Amino acid sequence: MLTKTQAVDGAAIKKAIEGRDGKMLSSFYADDALVRVIDRNNPPSKPREIRGRAAITTFWDDICSRAMTHKVDTTIAHGDSLAFTQACAYPDGTKVFCAAMLELKNGLIARQTVVQAWDE
Template sequence: MGTTAPTGFDADTLRRAVEGENATVLLSLYADDAQIRLVNKDAQPSRPKVLHGRNEIAEVLNDVYSRDLKHRMEQCVIEGDHAAYSESCEYPDGLRVLSESMITLRDGKISEQIMIEAWDD
């Protein structure tokens, strides 16, 4: 089990980006043509929400990071050109969100991500 991909992508960089106060650093980790496939209660596995390219990804990340929400990266494993990580989020009212992501790296950038989210009801 490695902690650094050969391309220089590492867990500390990902942690700073995920736990940062705005989307800018996190967005910089994505390739221009990156794709995110998001599965949650509103976007089920047979019809996931798919974001194509940094512009679509930026819209969602800017929305998420504009909220009063605390982000924490729980765990991260990086092996070659793949990484997986857990992220927990909490709103001021106590509502929690947990996400699990599997990412594919290309030239040190995230090229594909599958994210599964679970929300408190």
């Protein structure tokens, strides 16, 4: 059964992330999408790059399979751009904060940049 393509908007992103629905999240991306992750281990000069829907699906499946909570706090949409902040917590109390900027093309995510910080 195919996942029904849903319009990418703040409400859909919030539902998929907070519901830990990797399949829904993956359906939001173009086949040739690029996700860039910037954090302590992946600095701005050498971000982690995840290319293509298959690799992005693996990325989201990993994140959504973890025992943790996700809360999308703020979402801002303007034209073909969508941005949101996300607060996550692991059962041991470790927290992660993410800010993401998405570029949409033909209703799908073409590029996404994530900046995240972890408790250390």
